[in-house]
Amino acid sequence: MVLGFAKLALMTNITRPTLLLDTNKMINNLDRMLTRASRLNVELVPHFKTHQSKEIGEMVKAKGVERCTVSSVKMAQYFAQCGWKDITVAFPFNRLEIAAINEMVSAGVALTLLVTDVDTVRVINKQLKGNVNLMIELDAGYGRSGISTEDGEAIKEVAETIERLEKVNFYGLYCHPGNTYHTNAIEEIRQIWAAAIKKVNFVRHNLQSINSSLKVRMGDTPGCSVVEDMNGVDEIGPGNFIFFDLVMNYLDVCDESDIAVCVACPVVAKNAKTNQVIVHGGGVHFSKDHLFDEQEQKFFGELVVLEDDGWSAIIPDAKLVSLSQEHGVLKVSNEVFEEIEVGDVLGFLPIHSCLTANLMKAYQTLDGQVFEHMEKVF
Amino acid sequence: MVLGFAKLALMTNITRPTLLLDTNKMINNLDRMLTRASRLNVELVPHFKTHQSKEIGEMVKAKGVERCTVSSVKMAQYFAQCGWKDITVAFPFNRLEIAAINEMVSAGVALTLLVTDVDTVRVINKQLKGNVNLMIELDAGYGRSGISTEDGEAIKEVAETIERLEKVNFYGLYCHPGNTYHTNAIEEIRQIWAAAIKKVNFVRHNLQSINSSLKVRMGDTPGCSVVEDMNGVDEIGPGNFIFFDLVMNYLDVCDESDIAVCVACPVVAKNAKTNQVIVHGGGVHFSKDHLFDEQEQKFFGELVVLEDDGWSAIIPDAKLVSLSQEHGVLKVSNEVFEEIEVGDVLGFLPIHSCLTANLMKAYQTLDGQVFEHMEKVF
Known part of the structure; x- marks a missing residue:
């Protein structure tokens, strides 16, 4: 048990992609x-x-x-x-x-x-x-x-x-x-x-x-x-x-623990042949901004484990490797793959928090308050 | 006068980025x-x-x-x-x-x-x-x-x-x-x-x-x-x-004249040294989806001239070459540059119409009706 997904009791009201704010x-x-x-x-x-x-x-x-x-x-x-x-x-x-x-x-x-x-x-x-x-x-x-x-x-x-x-x-x-x-x-x-x-x-x-x-x-x-x-x-x-966000973290301008927003995404499917996990979280949630990993592969977000009081450090080698409009494809190691189940809610740190917030159009704080975003109300 | 921007009387009520629907x-x-x-x-x-x-x-x-x-x-x-x-x-x-x-x-x-x-x-x-x-x-x-x-x-x-x-x-x-x-x-x-x-x-x-x-x-x-x-x-x-959109046009699946949406963007600045025009129209309007031109340069939209009954064919060599959150940078030829003025409203065909519509969250038809988009109202 490296992740403890089974315990992720954080905000059991989350049923669809949700922008969490710490x-x-x-x-x-x-x-x-x-x-x-x-x-x-x-x-x-x-x-x-x-x-x-x-x-x-x-x-x-x-x-x-x-x-x-x-x-x-x-x-x-x-x-x-x-x-x-x-x-x-x-x-x-x-x-x-x-x-x-x-x-x-x-x-x-x-x-x-x-x-x-x-x-x-x-x-x-x-x-x-x-x-x-x-x-x-x-x-x-x-x-x-x-x-x-x-x-x-x-x-x-x-x-x-x-x-x-x-x-x-x-x-x-x-x-x-x-x-x-x-x-x-x-x-x-x-x-x-x-x-x-x-x-x-x-x-x-x-x-x-x-x-x-x-x-x-x-x-x-x-x-x-x-x-x-x-x-x-x-x-x-x-x-x-x-x-902050992953761009700032990769620039070394912030620590990953400073990143104050995280997108909670339900797991909807798993593919054991490719170690890929499909989450509900796509280009209409994250934006298509991306970074490149050490192998020059594009990625669109990094996995964290949702916990009762926030989220974990970044899980190594667990990145969103592609996004379409609503689908996110998460590629993980065998070990992490085994721990993820359909119906889990995973957290992802965004590449570019400004664009992600602009798409999500609302925030849910860790104590359950909802903060508005201009794009939904004005 | 290759473009006739001076005549673009289309919908004089446009003052900010607006998604036009034909x-x-x-x-x-x-x-x-x-x-x-x-x-x-x-x-x-x-x-x-x-x-x-x-x-x-x-x-x-x-x-x-x-x-x-x-x-x-x-x-x-x-x-x-x-x-x-x-x-x-x-x-x-x-x-x-x-x-x-x-x-x-x-x-x-x-x-x-x-x-x-x-x-x-x-x-x-x-x-x-x-x-x-x-x-x-x-x-x-x-x-x-x-x-x-x-x-x-x-x-x-x-x-x-x-x-x-x-x-x-x-x-x-x-x-x-x-x-x-x-x-x-x-x-x-x-x-x-x-x-x-x-x-x-x-x-x-x-x-x-x-x-x-x-x-x-x-x-x-x-x-x-x-x-x-x-x-x-x-x-x-x-x-x-x-x-349809530019992706479909580049795949040869539609003609450019089939593309039914266009983002109207006000011109806010010009830079004569670089032949670049700054428009209000960025990643929060178009999305960051892009195509590559023949020189393998990324682009984010192509220029059309707004006309009273819709918009022109695509203007050659006039592409949005970069987008930030609200800024779009349009690179054009000398000739086109001379015809564009600050305060004009330019049209851009989107790379990916689904994501652009999702961001724009409303449509304005050519006869001035406004159609709703789920993301604004639900």
């Missing part, structure tokens, strides 16, 4: 990030795109956090309805959504938007019914969105436009160095941040004659979790850290 | 499959996991279809609430959901469940409050779920158990030869089906002394769309054909 782990993750932020003298403006949940937002607020970050105007509307009064939409502003912005501004929500071109600044200013903060999104080498930190002229033009116009307040510079996700060592993450901080502060320095009080905000959980030198950064906006 | 294309796809089924003398029991929509179900019903297939007990409950009275749950039955089955049976829904082991048959029979049909799921070589057609003993044991027990009616044999998705030519799809039909009918023949009226149902859109010889098949249960 609030203790989550609060520990939050406390650790708040302590880091305090020690490194930056303000944590946490990104809520990972949990998208009213109740989890409340737990963050209970720690004294009053500003949050979101990834869409819709998500800003949701958290505004939940009572958040200071929200950053960390996505190049979509000018077609100005009406929703005006509604929130009229309701007294302080909004901070990201811009990357002069025309969008003009459009926002023209159509706004109140005031918003703007940050220029900078690209320090990741290559997704933002003006390149090397494109000083373009940055200056946007900066001057913001400064000149009335309804937009030039708040600062935003940089998400997401290339930290593609690293092999903590030291690389730190180097990416050191380079990005330098580039962003070079921009800030060059804009000093236009605005001398610009804030710098940096994103991404890997950097926010391991960088020790945050000189030149005023605010951080990580999201994933609240739950 | 009901004419959808009805054509449905009519074509019904005509095929009739000509090949099989009954179409369409799989509703692709659309998961009450209104689309109604449009199918209007064609005289009275039986449907779903991929989860939850989806069966949804369509039972929508008035469907004959539903197959095409997934190895999850015994933990027997209470939901009993509720539907009590409400007069004729349910057909899939089984792959003796113990599950016994559990169902013991806990059932009414009667259900059972089909044995067979694996003819795909290797996901189902008893291998070569495992005659195991099949016979399950068959005898079903036949012996009172509340379960032995309805037939179910086979989803999903390996048709991994082919390079129509002829290969036909060969996979020919082999699967032969194997499944060999099983049926061997079970004749146990039950001589077993039905054979085969799944998968590729096979159902192109196989000409369906001798030995009684029922087909394809799902994806209702919308």
